[in-house]
Amino acid sequence: MPVAMLRGGASARLILASGSATRADMLTRAGLAFDVAPAAVDEDSIKASLKADGATAHQLADTLAELKAARISAQNPGAFVVGADQVLVLDQQWFDKPADRDEAGRNLQSLAGKSHQLVSAAVVLRGGERLWGHTDHATLLMRALSEEFIDHYLDAAGDAVLDSVGCYQLEGLGAQLFQRVDGDYFTILGMPLFPLLDFLRGHDFIPA
Amino acid sequence: MPVAMLRGGASARLILASGSATRADMLTRAGLAFDVAPAAVDEDSIKASLKADGATAHQLADTLAELKAARISAQNPGAFVVGADQVLVLDQQWFDKPADRDEAGRNLQSLAGKSHQLVSAAVVLRGGERLWGHTDHATLLMRALSEEFIDHYLDAAGDAVLDSVGCYQLEGLGAQLFQRVDGDYFTILGMPLFPLLDFLRGHDFIPA
Numbered sequence: 001m002p003v004a005m006l007r008g009g010a011s012a013r014l015i016l017a018s019g020s021a022t023r024a025d026m027l028t029r030a031g032l033a034f035d036v037a038p039a040a041v042d043e044d045s046i047k048a049s050l051k052a053d054g055a056t057a058h059q060l061a062d063t064l065a066e067l068k069a070a071r072i073s074a075q076n077p078g079a080f081v082v083g084a085d086q087v088l089v090l091d092q093q094w095f096d097k098p099a100d101r102d103e104a105g106r107n108l109q110s111l112a113g114k115s116h117q118l119v120s121a122a123v124v125l126r127g128g129e130r131l132w133g134h135t136d137h138a139t140l141l142m143r144a145l146s147e148e149f150i151d152h153y154l155d156a157a158g159d160a161v162l163d164s165v166g167c168y169q170l171e172g173l174g175a176q177l178f179q180r181v182d183g184d185y186f187t188i189l190g191m192p193l194f195p196l197l198d199f200l201r202g203h204d205f206i207p208a
Numbered sequence: 209m210p211v212a213m214l215r216g217g218a219s220a221r222l223i224l225a226s227g228s229a230t231r232a233d234m235l236t237r238a239g240l241a242f243d244v245a246p247a248a249v250d251e252d253s254i255k256a257s258l259k260a261d262g263a264t265a266h267q268l269a270d271t272l273a274e275l276k277a278a279r280i281s282a283q284n285p286g287a288f289v290v291g292a293d294q295v296l297v298l299d300q301q302w303f304d305k306p307a308d309r310d311e312a313g314r315n316l317q318s319l320a321g322k323s324h325q326l327v328s329a330a331v332v333l334r335g336g337e338r339l340w341g342h343t344d345h346a347t348l349l350m351r352a353l354s355e356e357f358i359d360h361y362l363d364a365a366g367d368a369v370l371d372s373v374g375c376y377q378l379e380g381l382g383a384q385l386f387q388r389v390d391g392d393y394f395t396i397l398g399m400p401l402f403p404l405l406d407f408l409r410g411h412d413f414i415p416a
Contacts, residue, residue: 006364006381030383031364152415156214156239170393173214175238176414178402185378185393194386206384207360 006031008204012126013079017072021163023084023191030197032205037076039068039083047094057094058135061087061121066130073125080131080203083123084191088165090116097165104167105150108177111166112145118166120187122196134195138183140166145177153177214239216412220334221287225280229371231292231399238405240413245284247276247291255302265302266343269295269329274338281333288339288411291331292399296373298324305373312375313358316385319374320353326374328395330404342403346391348374353385361385 016024019038027034043064050060062085069083088095090111098104118140123133145153153173154161161167168174170181170188186193201208224232227246235242251272258268270293277291296303298319306312326348331341353361361381362369369375376382378389378396394401409416 004364004366004381006361006384026383029380031381146416149415153214156212158212172237173212173239175234175394175401176214176405176409179406180402181392184389185396186383188393193383194388197384198387201384207357208354 003028004031005033006206007033008201008206008208010080010204012203013076014200014205015072015076015079015081017068017081017083020084020190022169022189026186026189026191026193027082030193030206032200034082037072037081039071041067041071044096051094057087057089057117057119058121058137060094061085061119062123062133062135065121065123066125066133069123069125070128073128077127079126080200080205081125082196083125085121086165086190087119088116089119090114095165098162098167100162101154104161105154107167108142108145108150108153109147111142112150113142115139115141116166118183118188120190120192122191124196124199132199134192134199136184136187136192136195138181138187140178140182140188141180142177143179211236212239213241214414215241216409216414216416218288218412220411221284222408222413223280223284223287223289225276225289225291228292228398230377230397234394234397234399234401235290238401238414240408242290245280245289247279249275249279252304259302265295265297265325265327266329266345268302269293269327270331270341270343273329273331274333274341277331277333278336281336285335287334288408288413289333290404291333293329294373294398295327296324297327298322303373306370306375308370309362312369313362315375316350316353316358316361317355319350320358320385321350323347323349324374326391326396328398328400330399332404332407340407342400342407344392344395344400344403346389346396348386348390348396349388350385351387 014034064085065083121135222242272293273291329343
């Protein structure tokens with residue numbers, strides 16, 4: 001698909017504080033102009049700390065999104081900075097991105113035959129101040145998977161599975177993993193796009 | 209995204225009886241191997257006839273999908289032929305693809321500020337016999353749109369809007385049109401993918 005632009009008159013810079021190619025692609029396809037500045041935060045220690053505090057997955061995704069945006073906002077005080085994060089929840093357990101193929105295989109075995117949730121958060125900061133935030137979730141029912149299928153799938157999908165907390169890309173071979181999916185597609189991809197576009201429209205980054 | 213394959217052992221040919229690049233892309237990304245053979249049916253007269261009979265949009269989409277598949281199945285009796293169709297319904301009225309930019313503008317004015325349904329059907333025929341069918345729908349709430357915005361949007365989106373009955377591609381600039389979307393993403397793109405993959409898995413076109 002050719003990429004067309006549909007921009008508003010905002011003069012402030014828009015920065016996406018995420019290294020996810022999928023999130024950048026979502027905003028590009030929706031017609032926006034923006035810069036990308038991936039922010040590194042220590043996700044493991046934040047997760048552990050929030051878990052100990054009894055936080056929900058929505059709170060975790062929102063906190064991680066805000067911390068990423070805050071790091072980039074501090075370096076770019078005039079810009080609108082979008083932070084985003086996604087958390088996978090199965091049986092009240094938060095999953096991490098697989099480190100390697102073996103872990104991806106074990107994760108898929110855990111997810112197979114069950115429903116899990118993908119919780120996605122987006123926030124916007126300017127000058128370190130939080131202007132907006134939204135969290136949404138989708139529910140995905142994975143079909144039962146044989147060990148043989150998981151092997152074939154990991155062979156075919158290659159390293160792309162390591163980019164996703166669920167070891168799948170729904171817009172690719174990952175479609176073969178599912179029986180049913182309920183929820184917003186963009187939330188599944190990693191960011192609640194419609195509410196974010198609504199906020200950006202209100203600040204003239206896209207036309208009303 | 210690189211295109212990877214994940215095929216089963218079926219020896220029969222699989223044919224997609226649709227000229228839609230989006231539908232072919234869905235199957236390709238899901239890892240399938242297939243041929244494309246667009247089928248022309250007289251949609252206008254079929255719609256008029258079914259309308260007169262009091263048919264539902266689900267029945268219309270299913271009938272059009274089956275007629276397209278039947279045409280191709282007659283020419284390829286040993287193949288599994290997938291037919292698909294999509295109908296847009298607003299206030300009990302069925303929409304057609306816009307013929308030109310003016311009609312696209314009028315359609316968007318009708319859709320703006322309201323919810324409409326996209327009804328998608330897929331069927332599979334072999335040797336002229338219907339083996340399987342599935343129909344699903346999604347509900348999309350379009351935001352209120354100014355005439356000025358519609359103009360900007362049509363300028364930016366170009367001829368791509370004429371390929372879609374709703375004058376939008378949700379995976380492109382069309383995202384700017386919506387406030388909320390409920391339903392399966394693949395149904396919105398034009399074909400209920402998960403049920404179709406389930407059927408194809410049962411016939412070894414993809415691995416179980």
